[in-house]
Amino acid sequence: MKTLFDKIWDAHVVSSVENGPTQLYIDRHFCHEVTSPQAFNGLRERGLKVFRPDKTTMTADHNTPTINQDQPVQDPISRNQLDTFAQNAAYFNMPLYYPLGHIKNGVVHIIGPENGFTQPGMTIVCGDSHTSTHGAFGAIAFGIGTSEVEMVLATQCVLQTRPKTMRITFNGKLNKGVSAKDLALYMISKLTTGGATGYFVEYAGEAIRNLSMEERMTVCNLSIEMGARGGMIAPDETTFAYVYGREFAPKGAEWDKSLAYWKTLKTDEGAAFDKEIVFESSDIQPMITYGTNPGMGMGINESIPTLDKVDEAGRISFQKSLEYMGFEAGEKLEGKPIDYVFLGSCTNGRIEDFRVFANYVKGKKKADHVTAWLVPGSWMVEKQIREEGLYDILTQAGFLLRQPGCSACLAMNDDKVPAGKYAVSTSNRNFEGRQGPGARTILAGPLVAAAAAITGKITDPRN
Amino acid sequence: MEKFIKLTSTVVPLPIENVDTDQIIPARFLKATDKMGFGNNLFADWRYNKDGSPKADFVLNNPTYKGSILVAGKNFGSGSSREHAAWAIDGYGFKVVVSSFFADIFQNNALNNGVLPVVVSTEFLAEIFSSVNTNPEVSLTIDLEKQIVTNNATGNSETFAINSYKKDCMLNGLDDIDYLLSKKDMIEAYEKAIK
Numbered sequence: 001m002k003t004l005f006d007k008i009w010d011a012h013v014v015s016s017v018e019n020g021p022t023q024l025y026i027d028r029h030f031c032h033e034v035t036s037p038q039a040f041n042g043l044r045e046r047g048l049k050v051f052r053p054d055k056t057t058m059t060a061d062h063n064t065p066t067i068n069q070d071q072p073v074q075d076p077i078s079r080n081q082l083d084t085f086a087q088n089a090a091y092f093n094m095p096l097y098y099p100l101g102h103i104k105n106g107v108v109h110i111i112g113p114e115n116g117f118t119q120p121g122m123t124i125v126c127g128d129s130h131t132s133t134h135g136a137f138g139a140i141a142f143g144i145g146t147s148e149v150e151m152v153l154a155t156q157c158v159l160q161t162r163p164k165t166m167r168i169t170f171n172g173k174l175n176k177g178v179s180a181k182d183l184a185l186y187m188i189s190k191l192t193t194g195g196a197t198g199y200f201v202e203y204a205g206e207a208i209r210n211l212s213m214e215e216r217m218t219v220c221n222l223s224i225e226m227g228a229r230g231g232m233i234a235p236d237e238t239t240f241a242y243v244y245g246r247e248f249a250p251k252g253a254e255w256d257k258s259l260a261y262w263k264t265l266k267t268d269e270g271a272a273f274d275k276e277i278v279f280e281s282s283d284i285q286p287m288i289t290y291g292t293n294p295g296m297g298m299g300i301n302e303s304i305p306t307l308d309k310v311d312e313a314g315r316i317s318f319q320k321s322l323e324y325m326g327f328e329a330g331e332k333l334e335g336k337p338i339d340y341v342f343l344g345s346c347t348n349g350r351i352e353d354f355r356v357f358a359n360y361v362k363g364k365k366k367a368d369h370v371t372a373w374l375v376p377g378s379w380m381v382e383k384q385i386r387e388e389g390l391y392d393i394l395t396q397a398g399f400l401l402r403q404p405g406c407s408a409c410l411a412m413n414d415d416k417v418p419a420g421k422y423a424v425s426t427s428n429r430n431f432e433g434r435q436g437p438g439a440r441t442i443l444a445g446p447l448v449a450a451a452a453a454i455t456g457k458i459t460d461p462r463n
Numbered sequence: 464m465e466k467f468i469k470l471t472s473t474v475v476p477l478p479i480e481n482v483d484t485d486q487i488i489p490a491r492f493l494k495a496t497d498k499m500g501f502g503n504n505l506f507a508d509w510r511y512n513k514d515g516s517p518k519a520d521f522v523l524n525n526p527t528y529k530g531s532i533l534v535a536g537k538n539f540g541s542g543s544s545r546e547h548a549a550w551a552i553d554g555y556g557f558k559v560v561v562s563s564f565f566a567d568i569f570q571n572n573a574l575n576n577g578v579l580p581v582v583v584s585t586e587f588l589a590e591i592f593s594s595v596n597t598n599p600e601v602s603l604t605i606d607l608e609k610q611i612v613t614n615n616a617t618g619n620s621e622t623f624a625i626n627s628y629k630k631d632c633m634l635n636g637l638d639d640i641d642y643l644l645s646k647k648d649m650i651e652a653y654e655k656a657i658k
Contacts, residue, residue, distance in 0.1 A: 011657075014646065014649050014650055014653045015646060015649050017628045017642075018627075018628075019626060019627040019628060020626050020627060020628025020629065021626065021628060021629075023643065023646060023649075025650070025653055025654075034493050034494075034545075035493075035544070035545060035546065037495075037496035037497070038496070038497060038498050038546075041496070041497065042640070046640070048644075051650075062493075063493070063494060075494075077494045077495075078494055080494075080496065081494050081495075081496055084496045127544060127546075128543075128544055129542065129543050129544040129568060131544075143544035143568055144544060144568070144571075145544055145545075145546035145549070145568060145571060145572035145575060146546040146547075146572075147546060147572065147575035147576070147638070147639070147640070148571070148575070148639075150640060151639055151640050151643055154640055154643065154644060155640075155643040155644060155646070155647065155650055156650060157643050157646070157650055158639075159628075159639045159642070159643065161626065163567075193481055193538060193541050194481070194537065194538035194541065194564055194566070197538070197564070197565075197566060197567055198567065224542075227538070227541060227566055227567065229567055293481050293483065293541070295481075313480065313536070313537070313585070313589075314480055316478065316479065316480075317479050317480040317481060317536065320479065410485075410490040410543075411490060411491070412490045412491060412493065412494070429483075429485065429542060429543075431483045431485040431486065431542060432485070432486060432508065433485060433486075433489055433508045434485050434490070437489070437508055437513070
């Protein structure tokens with residue numbers, strides 16, 4: 001009896017180091033401009049080639065502008081990093097390289113699935129912690145450092161210690177107006193940012209089964225925010241229907257063969273996990289964060305915990321966090337004015353997120369004092385926004401659409417929230433300075449973000 | 464990679480929990496294409512004012528505390544997978560980070576750069592903070608061979624865990640790529656077998 005994780009892991013073991021890590025074969029490597037240059041340098045220094053160039057997909061996304069992408073990048077240091085990325089793609093003969101402006105360009109964790117690179121049963125890595133996103137397809141997907149990027153480029157393998165397994169089950173159905181993002185923020189608020197460290201998580205239960213692929217990606221994406229090595233969901237008809245027909249998905253007889261295998265990818269009844277956690281989906285409300293890590297979240301109608309609710313060792317950090325945010329312990333945040341709204345990122349930059357946002361703002365007007373950055377996760381998402389008529393709805397409500405990239409999620413480009421300003425953000429991290437030095441981030445789902453953009457305040461979208 | 468065998472040093476205390484990699488090295492410093500110079504920007508937003516002058520209240524700017532061991536609150540290195548965090552810590556001159564708990568990816572990145580993450584119990588961590596608070600000259604000794612960390616103020620010590628492969632790499636200054644390259648035949652055999 002095996003778990004889903006065990007089945008995929010065991011199928012990728014090349015060798016095991018005695019009393020040490022496992023040598024794991026990697027089926028798909030995603031690569032971006034920020035965490036790869038030192039890895040390519042390493043190959044050059046050792047005189048090595050890329051071992052399997054067709055198993056690496058390259059896209060520029062982290063350090064890219066979200067306007068005027070057809071023009072040369074203004075910041076010379078950023079431009080150099082993008083040029084280096086291009087030079088590495090050329091020097092090492094990488095066939096799957098998608099620079100700025102390419103139709104397949106976009107946020108790495110968005111273009112992977114939408115082009116069919118991401119498939120059930122795979123091992124997937126990228127020099128980015130949100131690689132956990134791809135686990136939504138029933139894959140073992142996790143973030144790695146640059147030394148490990150070099151290992152994958154050189155050998156198509158990494159050395160990994162086998163993580164423990166955890167199953168998190170969501171019983172019942174989600175309440176109306178509650179999204180996958182709310183489910184994930186709720187879970188992280190209960191487990192804390194280190195609550196799943198050392199574990200690989202499988203998500204299960206009725207609420208998970210009912211999620212679309214986009215929503216499943218949002219949940220798996222946030223696995224790392226509770227410290228998990230990754231998160232995964234067993235593939236089912238929803239998964240197969242999503243993958244079918246995508247450019248790099250198997251075709252014809254290969255599809256039939258793959259599908260037969262994918263259908264075996266589920267946890268056997270009675271297989272044991274190192275840890276099991278169960279939540280009732282009906283307990284989950286629309287969520288916001290109030291602090292400086294994703295575990296500091298609460299229902300939108302709730303109050304920030306009072307100091308006596310925080311364990312003693314954590315009080316300095318808790319107070320430091322509230323001071324940074326300009327909030328008081330015990331305070332309610334509903335109705336608080338906000339300055340910025342960011343819709344986008346590998347967490348919520350997919351077409352469904354734009355549909356939810358557009359559906360809410362349709363026929364309404366953006367609050368004048370709010371700066372809103374709407375950043376599609378890829379050019380394919382951008383194209384779909386236009387084709388579905390969402391672009392017109394958004395512009396009529398006073399919103400502009402920017403060009404794809406990671407943008408204000410990590411603010412490496414010019415999309416920085418100014419010091420002291422509040423941003424309701426659909427991204428994944430509310431760390432100090434994450435969206436710009438001094439920026440104050442409130443994480444939320446696309447629906448809460450839409451409501452905030454219209455009212456200019458933290459607003460329960462159900463009202 | 465440099466060898467790591469044994470180290471005795473005074474420590475720099477950072478009693479903050481959940482120190483994420485965005486604090487260790489903010490994203491705007493990730494535009495470099497080499498591994499050099501990150502030490503100057505270690506903890507940049509806690510360490511410098513907007514005009515670049517040092518913030519007097521941050522521990523790295525306090526001459527009382529120095530040494531090549533950083534001691535931090537639990538869940539150190541959470542968040543982004545950026546190896547730049549390990550390069551910044553190494554570049555600044557830290558050889559060891561002591562905490563009661565590390566995030567997984569950071570731990571791997573540190574080990575791949577010859578920086579030793581040492582996991583101690585919550586109680587031992589509190590004792591170290593208390594000793595340093597009383598006397599900043601207090602030192603710790605990290606003995607990798609024996610896997611023992613000693614608080615030289617109290618003489619108390621604890622053993623710490625590290626898998627024997629990684630220990631061997633640290634003691635001998637070897638990295639994973641050398642190991643994997645030596646397994647090329649097995650990798651090709653694996654690829655044939657799955658086809």
